[in-house]
Amino acid sequence: MADNTINTKQDEIIEKFSMLDGDMEMMIGYLMELGEKLPEMPESLKNEDNIVKGCQSKVWLTADENDGKLHFQADSNTAITKGLVSLLVSILNKGRIEDILNADLYFVHKIGMNRFIGTQRSNGFLAMIKQIKMYALAYKTKLENEA
Amino acid sequence: MSTAVAPKLDIQKIRQDFPILEQKVNGKPLIYFDNAATTQKPKQVIDAISEYYAGYNANIHRGLHSLAEKATTAFEESRTVFQKFINAAEVEEVIFTKGTTDGINLISNAYGRKFLQKGDEILITAMEHHSNIVPWQMIAEEKGAILKVVPVNAKGEISLNDVNRLITHKTKIVSVVYASNSLGTVNPVKEIARLAHAKNAVMVVDGAQASSHCKVDVQDLDCDFYATSGHKMYGPTGCGILYGKRAILEEMTPYQGGGEMINNVSFEKTTYNDIPYKFEAGTPNIADVVALKYAAEYIDSIGKDNIMVHEQALTQHAHKRLSEVPGINFYGTAEDKVSVVSFTIDNVHPYDAGMMLDAKGIAVRTGHHCTQPLMDHFGIEGTIRASFSVYNTIEEIDFFADSLKDIVAKFS
């Protein structure tokens, strides 16, 4: 059965952004708030291996599997980027591996992420998405091999 | 620093020459403080480009028809204007390039490759832009030469004693930035040239920042080379000049071959054109070089001295107002500095500050400013840099300082 939580969460974010009405300062404020909500990541996880390649800022991202669902931990050395990764985590955290793999993250396009954060940061954002999908794929393969 | 009194410059009138400044960014009036990266262009320069293309676009030097004649005259007029602008002894000593980077690469390839020997030394400083580091590393590696570096102190200054100590009989090239893009420091290039010449080394000046902010007289500085970029002095991107002393330029072998730079070509032997043409292979960036003249004339029409006084007043005001920002640390507090203010703020990442300032319509630069070794020296990843030009105002700086205070408050 299709799990629509990912899309529900995306729709909430699209709604939220439409209320910000293109105001950059408010958008940044919102992202910073989101960043603060992110549970603290243990320092020991903030190592070279967990760095997302392709981001200008430092972004650390890990995934653990439990019962076929992924749990993410993340942090960044810049507040706005931390907000961006928090945005992704809020949508995908505790999602089923299959759903994460198949997720069509249409909110990126809908909220006009490019326009908001510029091309360089957008590329970084896409790198985070790619990293999340890679984790999902890796766990899928692992579970299939174990089965 | 003396307390500068703003001269009788009508800044509001000057601003009207810069169409780009009228716009809003993120719904806020644009405050452009990224002038060390590139300055905005007055309409005199912008118009010159379209007038060239609309009125007399033609390839230069070879044509006999009227348009070619007109284009050639305009192009060569630009050279004459630049000869005066930097006070070169002869017009042939002015070579058109793509910019400072291109100029320094020309020196390293056309001078360095010919004259450097294994074990020779090239001396630069710790505050150089990557474009005054990497070309020297490349040629040093090729020739087995050694790159040496003059250290900077906590204020971001070098000492002439260190320079003197580091120039040895093996030093062949000394290359120093006149005004640092990340700290603002103005280096004593005239004195350094004297020390270099005492040991028979050639003196290269990176004048990328200096041309719009400092007095430039290449004969007085007695430098052998001076490289600069048009786009940092109100001119177009993609064009600049390299000054070289005639005797040295004549000894050098061109490193780019092609049209324009030859005297006679046969499959057996090609002879090169005279200076400056032997270094200007291929069709140059005619439109922008033509327009560059208007940038130099624009500066002269306001007066370099007046611009300097205004920029000093802005810089002092910025230091004073920004000192009120909690947790601010300045990088580059040299006695003699141009209008660059570089800083970090405790617990605020430069990227965050840069983006939050952008949301308020303020354009600054954040990061290492192409001076990574300098950032390493200070033990930081980068800074926030505000750099001012003639069209900036005290009011803009006040808004900037107040905005930074707001931003810092969000992080506490």
Ligand SMILES: Cc1ncc(COP(=O)(O)O)c(C=O)c1O
């Ligand atoms: C001090 C300095 N040197 C060299 C350069 C390189 O100039 P360009 O990129 O115009 O070649 C710059 C430009 O940022 C500079 O600030």
